[in-house]
Amino acid sequence: MRSEYISPLLQELVGYYSNRLSYKEVEKLVERISGEKLLSDQKIWQIIVNKAEQVSVEWQQENEEIDKIIKTDVAISSEVDIYDPDSPEILMFDDAIGVKKQKENREKLEKKEIDESENISKASRKFIITDVILLEKPSGGFKYITSPIDAQGKPLIPLEEMVKYQINYYYENHEALLPVVAITDGASNIRKRLSKLGSKGITLILDWxxxxxxxxxxxxxxxxxxxxxxxxxxxxxxxxxxxxxxxxxxxxxxxxxxxxxxxxxxxxxxxxxxxxxxxxxxxRQKAGKSIGSGRVEKAVDLVIGHRQKRKGMSWSSLGSKALAILKVVELNGEWQQFWFW
Structure with missing residues (x-):
């Protein structure tokens, strides 16, 4: 295989398994399947980052198209009868999770060397925070939403804007005010973000x-x-x-x-x-309605926790958020679309 060419199928293979195994383990898996060492762990990391950046650009373009088509934001109700069993609701859950951040001197070396097993002392421990939102879809089920990133791992679009775009996309033809109910842990940044979704705010419930x-x-x-x-x-x-x-x-x-x-x-x-x-x-429980945010607790574990919160691991912002984006793509059932677009 020429060093400058990596087939789409091989890239998709390492993309899939990189959210299940360490990069070293994926490197060994590829070698075991192919019989030769085709990729290093560093090259696998680069494939993940490149794909996440590509997905981010596509998300940005999709949202710009939604913005062109739907000129006015769908109106969200600030008053929802949360105790009426027959009153419709569109549930939203919002949560964040943190993983250990690499030391600064390591971030400068991350393109030369990947070492996920280094321990970081408690005194110098910092965290990379990733937010995940679940938005209930009209057809049932939930849409996973996280922020797209640039080449430095910083958000291309604020998360609340991403949510607005998705609400407009899914509920464009909803004639009445949208009865959105958000169940969260009450963190101030979450409350501040959700308050921007409607002109008078949205209905918030503190998770029991x-x-x-x-x-x-x-x-x-x-x-x-x-x-x-x-x-x-x-x-x-x-x-x-x-x-x-x-x-x-x-x-x-x-x-x-x-x-x-x-x-x-x-x-x-x-x-x-x-x-x-x-x-x-x-x-509310007697009305058969949700009082907890366990669904999003599981979501952040699926998107981040299961892969990135293993003993001894530390991450760059770009590497952590790139894996999160690819996992969101998978959980939304859009894997084939984004890998073989």
Whole structure:
């Protein structure tokens, strides 16, 4: 095989397995299948990056076409009856995941050498954050959305713009206001991003699992002993399960003797900040509607976690996000389209 030519089928093979195995393992797999060493791990990395950049450009072009055809954004409702079992909803989930970032001096060498197994000390540990959004489609199922990247691994288009394009594409002919309901963990960057989707914002629900986790974590630092923590946790979660936010705040102010006043104030601030997103979870669950973001927790694991959060691995921004883009293509059922376009 001439060094300057790599067949499309071989590129597709390494693209598929690079999201399942390390680059070294893919190199050995190709050698085992072909009987000769056709590609190095560095060359495989380059194939992945080149393809992700190509996909990113195609995403950008597709979105520009959508923008030309659909002149006005689909209108999103800011008021959705989240407790009515017969009221239609378009669900959206938003989450992010971080992986270890390579040291700066390694980033300069990444085109010469790939070594995913180097450990990074806790003191110098930094993370590369990738956001993934799931948007419910009219035909059922969900569209995976992440940001396209440039040659440095930086976003070509803001993620909220990507979501707008997809909403316009899928729901162009929707005559009424679009009843979008987003279930998230309440991170401020997520709330800020989703607020840009509609002129009056969209309906947000704080995921029940993350709400419980936050309360238990803070109560561990607030409560004087284990028994008090269990009692406080039981009472607070009972109030919040029924959407009784005022009672929960009163409980925090009158029923807790704390060993850490600062953390108690932090929990009060958390309740106030998310007051509009803490709903009557019991009522919504009885209506047969979702109260958790487990679907997107699984999604970020599929897109990033399973491949990139293995022991000892570290990543460049470009390498991490390139693999994420290819995995999103696969999960959206568009693999053949983008590899053999």
């Amino acid at each position: 699992y993350h709400l419980c986790k936050k309360i238990r974590n803070l109560l561990s630092m607030i409560s004087r002993n284990k028994r008090e923590k269990q009692e406080h946790s039981k009472n607070l979660l009972l109030y919040l399960w029924r959407g009784e936010n005022t009672q929960a705040m009163n409980y925090l102010s009158t029923k807790i003797e704390t060993k850490n006043q600062q953390k108690l104030e932090e929990l009060k601030t958390y309740f106030k900040k998310h007051e509009s997103e803490i709903i009557d979870y019991e009522r």
